[in-house]
Amino acid sequence: MDTPRNDSPVDVTLEITPSGAPSSSPNSACRVALVQGSTPHLSSETQSVLRSRLRAASLIMFTGLLAFLVKALLLDSFTTPGETAVLINHAGVTLLAGGVGVALCRRCSFSMLKLRIAEALTFGAAGAFFVVLQSVRSLAWAENFTLLPAISPPWLLLIFIYALFIPNTWRRAGLVTGCMAAVPVAMTIALAASSASYRQALAAEVNHTYILENAMLLAVGVISGTFGVYTIGKLRREAFRAKQLGQYRLKHLIGAGGMGEVYLAEHQLLKRPCAIKVIRPEKAGDPRALARFEREVRATAVLSHWNTVEIFDYGNTDDGTFYYAMEYLPGMNVGELVERYGPLPPARAIYLLMQTCEALREAHEKGLVHRDIKPGNIFAAHRGGAYDVAKLVDFGLAKPLLDTESPELTQEGGITGSPLFMSPEQAVGEVEIDGRSDIYSLGAVAYYLITGKPPFYHDKPLKLVIAHAHDEVPPPSQVHTGVPADLERVILRCLEKSRSDRYMDVEEVRKALAQCESSDGWSREAAADWWRDFGCPQKKALDQRALQPAAAV
Numbered sequence: 310m311d312t313p314r315n316d317s318p319v320d321v322t323l324e325i326t327p328s329g330a331p332s333s334s335p336n337s338a339c340r341v342a343l344v345q346g347s348t349p350h351l352s353s354e355t356q357s358v359l360r361s362r363l364r365a366a367s368l369i370m371f372t373g374l375l376a377f378l379v380k381a382l383l384l385d386s387f388t389t390p391g392e393t394a395v396l397i398n399h400a401g402v403t404l405l406a407g408g409v410g411v412a413l414c415r416r417c418s419f420s421m422l423k424l425r426i427a428e429a430l431t432f433g434a435a436g437a438f439f440v441v442l443q444s445v446r447s448l449a450w451a452e453n454f455t456l457l458p459a460i461s462p463p464w465l466l467l468i469f470i471y472a473l474f475i476p477n478t479w480r481r482a483g484l485v486t487g488c489m490a491a492v493p494v495a496m497t498i499a500l501a502a503s504s505a506s507y508r509q510a511l512a513a514e515v516n517h518t519y520i521l522e523n524a525m526l527l528a529v530g531v532i533s534g535t536f537g538v539y540t541i542g543k544l545r546r547e548a549f550r551a552k553q554l555g556q557y558r559l560k561h562l563i564g565a566g567g568m569g570e571v572y573l574a575e576h577q578l579l580k581r582p583c584a585i586k587v588i589r590p591e592k593a594g595d596p597r598a599l600a601r602f603e604r605e606v607r608a609t610a611v612l613s614h615w616n617t618v619e620i621f622d623y624g625n626t627d628d629g630t631f632y633y634a635m636e637y638l639p640g641m642n643v644g645e646l647v648e649r650y651g652p653l654p655p656a657r658a659i660y661l662l663m664q665t666c667e668a669l670r671e672a673h674e675k676g677l678v679h680r681d682i683k684p685g686n687i688f689a690a691h692r693g694g695a696y697d698v699a700k701l702v703d704f705g706l707a708k709p710l711l712d713t714e715s716p717e718l719t720q721e722g723g724i725t726g727s728p729l730f731m732s733p734e735q736a737v738g739e740v741e742i743d744g745r746s747d748i749y750s751l752g753a754v755a756y757y758l759i760t761g762k763p764p765f766y767h768d769k770p771l772k773l774v775i776a777h778a779h780d781e782v783p784p785p786s787q788v789h790t791g792v793p794a795d796l797e798r799v800i801l802r803c804l805e806k807s808r809s810d811r812y813m814d815v816e817e818v819r820k821a822l823a824q825c826e827s828s829d830g831w832s833r834e835a836a837a838d839w840w841r842d843f844g845c846p847q848k849k850a851l852d853q854r855a856l857q858p859a860a861a862v
Contacts, residue, residue: 355421355476356419356420356421356424358476359421359424359428359475359476360413360419360424362474362475362476363409363413363424363427363428363431363474363475364409364410364413364414365474366431366470366471366474366475367406367407367409367410367413367427367431368406368407368410369470369474370406370431370435370470371403371406371407371410374399374402374403374406374435375403375407377399378399378400378403381396381399382396389449391444391445391448391449392445394441394445395441395442395445395446398437398438398441398442399438399442401434401438402434402435402437402438405430405431405434406431406434406435409427409430409431412427413427428475432467432471432485432489435467436464436467436489436492439463439464439467439492439493440492440493440496442463443458443460443463443493443496444496444500446458447460447497447500447507448500448504448506448507450510451504451506451507451509451510451511452506454510455506455509455510455513456510456513456515456516457507457510457511457516457519459523460493460496460497460523461493461523461526461527461530464489464490464492464493464527464530465526465527465530467489468486468489468490468527468530468531468534469530469533469534471485471486471489471534472486472533472534472535472537472538473534473537476541476542476545477538477542478538478542479535479536479538479539479542482534482535482538482539483531483535483538486530486531486534486535487531489531490524490527490528490530490531493523493527494520494523494524494527497511497519497520497523498520553577554574554585554587554624554630554632555622555624556576556577556578557574557575557576557577557583557585557622557632557634558574558575558576558577559572559573559574559585560572560573560574560575561573563584569586569587569588569602570586570587571584571585571586571587572584572585572587573637574634576621576634582637583621583634583635583636583637584634584635584636584637584638585632585633585634585635586632586633586634586635587630587631587632588602588630588631588632599631602631603631605633605703605704606620606623606633608672608677608704609635609704610623611675611677612668612671612672612675612677612704613671614667614668614670614671615667615698616664616665616667616668616698616699616700616701617668617671617672617700617701617702618635618636618638618688618700618701618702619635619636620633620634620635621633621634621635621636622634638688638690638692638700638702639690639691639692640688640689640690640691640696640698640700641688641689641844642684642685642686642687642688642689643661643684643687643688643689643754643758644683644684644685644757645684646689647684647757647758647761650843651761652758652759652760652761652789653758653759654827654830654831655759655791655792655793655796655825655827655830656827656828656829656830656831657697657830657831657835657836657839658755658758658759658796659796659822659825659827659828659830659831660697660828660831660832660836661687661689661697661699661758662699662751662754662755662758662818662822663819663822663823663828664698664699665682665687665699665701665751665754666751666815666816666818666819666822667819668699668700668701669682669701669744669747669751669815670814670815670816670819672701672704673744673747673814673815677704678742678743678744678746678747679701679704679747679750680735680742680746680747680750681703681727681750682701682730682747682750682751682753682754683727683729683730683750683753683754684730684754684757684758685727686701686702686703687699687700687701687702687754688700688702689836691840695833695836695837696833696836696837696839696840696844697831697833697836697839697840728770728773728774728777729753729763729765729766729773730750730753730754730757730763731749731750731753731774731777732745732746732747732749732750732777733749733777733778733806734746734808735777736773736774736775736777736778737774737778743808744814744815745808745811745812745813745814746808747815748803748811748812748814748815748818749803749804749805749811751803751815751818752799752800752801752802752803752804752811753803753804755796755799755800755803756782756785756800756804759785759789759792759796759800760785760788760789760792761789762788762789764776764777764782764783764804765777765780765782778806779806782801782804784797784801785797785800785801793825793826793827795824795825795826796822796825796827799818799821799822799825802821803818
């Protein structure tokens, strides 16, 4: 059942600009970064993955290094300058790994360049520590035992951590891990050239294949790591392609309902943000669901008014997934406005309602009744540089005045619409309804905008149905103070039980609203000022809630 607080499923964000681009608009603090590029390695997606993976790698390295540092402090002795140097380097690389991990846990943003610098510092410092550690240890073993320790294990560990955690192309991964593998081999050659005891240990019969064996082990590590990166990259590309519908790149899910899902998407060639509505797979085999889905597309596509959501495209994929693309609407639906900020000033409510009347007038002139007018389906959007642009969305229940389709399609579930805002004729299940049903629902929305409450509210849908059909609507002025008498008269006439007692069409409603004393009290400039001062939700809310789709699901 709908309630005043949940007729819209998800929250909103306010403005879309390219990542990092400056903006002087009122909502510049509430930007949404879109995917840039057409492959996983040329998109902001890689940046996000790199940050999370690098954070995990650095924290894992910090944990391991810290454990061995504690062990060294408790059990080892440091009697030579070399051992002291190892300890200092060990402590330094441990602190660096921990610092990178903590820094990447912060909520501030990091550019790709900064992330790559952090990557180089983390793995470069670990490699430098291994060079110091193994140089000191190898020289000590060579002098005291005429033996050499295995040098490949720590480098293999570093190679596999890098290959496993850091997103890369296989070529870059091969280059970096190849350099890692070359360092211990070069170190061995340098020690042999500079230390007689090391050369003697290297020449011993037990160590005559020392360099070859370690080089082979490291080569196997490089090949395995590079192949792993290639496999992971291939899976990422397949997942990337799976998230595309034709020319549209799906970013993430932003809404879901009984019939479909809505994704924030981007047209690959135009780089234009849009919302993609996809019919649920389990509904794809239902002829009635498909028919309603297609009717929503057709109903909206024939409408061209500025205050109606625009349909860009429609189609289905090779696997039978049906979808359509519509404009993405930065802003809030009017239900969210009331929920967050309380009842709207009469002037602002009139400003939004008059625009909604314009959208409904075109729909009615083309023979369409919306049948689901509610706060969640009217947006106060930012479009064309203007704020508080009303956008009417979700024509999923729209029905032609002369319906030639199967009655089974329109009678699914018996009663259609949102119980809090449906007309009496919808409440009693009348099949023949006209534009005056939308006028009643628009009046119920107006009631909600200026009082913060719907005309009727009950816990049980059946009581709501009965109330809309038979109960008198309490005057808005009895629910909320400061409601102008002329606006109240317009709303109550829209909410008349009998269709003949309401306004005959939405143009009459628009004219009646225009004649209200408060009708000139809100403007584009006032809207821009309001959004500048109040329109950006708190960052916590943006982090916790999803982007609002351009159509209810």
